[in-house]
Amino acid sequence: MTLIVPLSERSESSLDRYVINGRTPICGVIDIHGAKNAALPIVAACLLTDQAVLLRNIPPLSDIGVMQAILHSLGVNSEWQAGELRIHPNVVNSHVIPESLMQEMRSSVIIVGPLLARYGRVSASYPGGCAIGERPIDLHIKGLCALGAKVVDEGGGCLTFSASKLRGARVHLETPSVGATENIMMAACLAEGETLIENAAREPEVLDLQNFLNALGAKVSGAGQNTIHIAGVSALKGAEYTIISDRIVAGTYLLAALMTEGRITLTSVIAEDLRPLLSRMSDMGADIAVADNAVTLSMRGRPRAVEEVRTMPHPGFPTDLQAPMLAALCLAEGKSVLTETMFESRFKHVEELKRMGAQIAVEGRKAIISGIERFSGATVRATDLRAGAALTLAGLAASGTTVVEDVYHIDRGYVALDQSLTRLGGRVVRKR
Numbered sequence: 001m002t003l004i005v006p007l008s009e010r011s012e013s014s015l016d017r018y019v020i021n022g023r024t025p026i027c028g029v030i031d032i033h034g035a036k037n038a039a040l041p042i043v044a045a046c047l048l049t050d051q052a053v054l055l056r057n058i059p060p061l062s063d064i065g066v067m068q069a070i071l072h073s074l075g076v077n078s079e080w081q082a083g084e085l086r087i088h089p090n091v092v093n094s095h096v097i098p099e100s101l102m103q104e105m106r107s108s109v110i111i112v113g114p115l116l117a118r119y120g121r122v123s124a125s126y127p128g129g130c131a132i133g134e135r136p137i138d139l140h141i142k143g144l145c146a147l148g149a150k151v152v153d154e155g156g157g158c159l160t161f162s163a164s165k166l167r168g169a170r171v172h173l174e175t176p177s178v179g180a181t182e183n184i185m186m187a188a189c190l191a192e193g194e195t196l197i198e199n200a201a202r203e204p205e206v207l208d209l210q211n212f213l214n215a216l217g218a219k220v221s222g223a224g225q226n227t228i229h230i231a232g233v234s235a236l237k238g239a240e241y242t243i244i245s246d247r248i249v250a251g252t253y254l255l256a257a258l259m260t261e262g263r264i265t266l267t268s269v270i271a272e273d274l275r276p277l278l279s280r281m282s283d284m285g286a287d288i289a290v291a292d293n294a295v296t297l298s299m300r301g302r303p304r305a306v307e308e309v310r311t312m313p314h315p316g317f318p319t320d321l322q323a324p325m326l327a328a329l330c331l332a333e334g335k336s337v338l339t340e341t342m343f344e345s346r347f348k349h350v351e352e353l354k355r356m357g358a359q360i361a362v363e364g365r366k367a368i369i370s371g372i373e374r375f376s377g378a379t380v381r382a383t384d385l386r387a388g389a390a391l392t393l394a395g396l397a398a399s400g401t402t403v404v405e406d407v408y409h410i411d412r413g414y415v416a417l418d419q420s421l422t423r424l425g426g427r428v429v430r431k432r
């Protein structure tokens with residue numbers, strides 16, 4: 001098995017930091033890599049078939065390396081080479097998801113649905129909370145139980161799911177959870193009968209999962225809308241599939257150009273998926289042009305403030321761009337309000353931005369931002385991957401030198417962010 005990111009490399013990089021010299025515009029063209037949040041459920045979904053699968057446009061991200069390691073621990077080998085991941089799910093010889101890997105990546109809970117459908121039994125530990133919030137899995141559990149799974153709390157944070165045969169059901173999600181929608185979709189593919197998921201998540205990555213499942217021979221429809229329909233089948237086949245590009249990475253680069261009076265063109269993007277962000281950046285004064293699979297943004301002068309940005313489930317403003325957008329609003333002329341409705345503690349980057357001169361007051365779920373002319377370089381710490389990206393953007397726009405510590409967080413969702421920004425005119429050096 002050739003690992004996407006060797007485990008040794010992940011531990012070694014834990015001391016790495018970015019040293020950024022700011023005040024150069026971000027200009028140029030960048031091709032946006034595959035989507036982490038599309039790749040993770042799709043790699044997990046390979047457990048639903050015993051035939052070989054070839055996935056293209058798979059980015060070498062540490063989170064996908066963790067998902068690959070989980071499959072390997074279940075007996076499923078895979079090889080990653082130059083963006084292609086070949087998976088051999090012919091043998092699954094364990095139902096126990098290693099606790100260390102569950103803890104390393106909370107979203108590995110999306111392995112439970114496909115493994116339960118394939119193997120009939122799964123032991124997994126509660127993924128637990130993380131830097132952005134509690135991350136409960138009650139909707140995952142309720143959805144799988146609706147399909148006939150039995151769940152036993154073994155104590156010590158370990159749950160065992162079992163199901164001799166899953167049966168289709170009508171499932172209503174109180175919250176349009178992305179992970180719960182994906183888990184139920186995957187389990188329902190091999191259930192007996194029809195499943196309806198109501199109030200389903202509408203994220204583009206859920207639609208990408210539907211398209212992949214149907215490439216395997218599943219019968220899924222409605223993804224991207226409120227209700228998803230799955231007609232269970234007895235078995236699935238192999239497939240070759242190319243995943244979509246990463247809209248959050250795309251938005252991060254657009255905001256980098258907006259914050260540095262730059263001009264950037266992104267290729268291999270789905271502009272429709274970026275609309276919630278593009279409209280707000282136009283409000284902030286950016287000139288934006290959209291072609292088939294490319295978006296160009298240019299920015300002159302300081303951004304304008306916006307009255308309020310609220311993070312919402314898609315097609316609302318994505319919570320994963322909240323931190324980078326907050327960094328941009330720190331430079332806007334005037335006062336802006338940013339409300340984080342999705343996660344209860346996703347403002348850990350605020351204190352770090354304030355060390356760079358930002359004027360932000362947090363009141364519960366709201367951040368009230370009074371714009372400043374420019375950031376001042378400082379030493380700051382990444383607390384999660386999106387906060388790390390936001391601090392890197394702030395460093396690009398800051399006078400003097402900024403050091404971002406714990407950049408291993410950023411490796412979870414951005415391929416070589418430092419090198420890409422340097423190619424685009426930034427001065428970002430990764431140091432151990």
Ligand code: EPZ
Pocket residue numbers: 036037040107133134135136137138139140141175176177178179180201319320342343344385386413
């Ligand atoms: C996915 O996480 C993404 N991760 C997250 O991206 C993203 O922030 C999130 O969706 C929201 O868009 C992946 O796709 C791998 P949710 P997920 O279940 O599925 C509550 C990043 O930076 N909830 O849609 O875990 C939950 O507490 C990451 O790339 C329950 O109450 O998110 C939250 O408030 C961070 N019970 C809300 O739903 C549950 O059983 C949305 O969470 C599940 C979720």
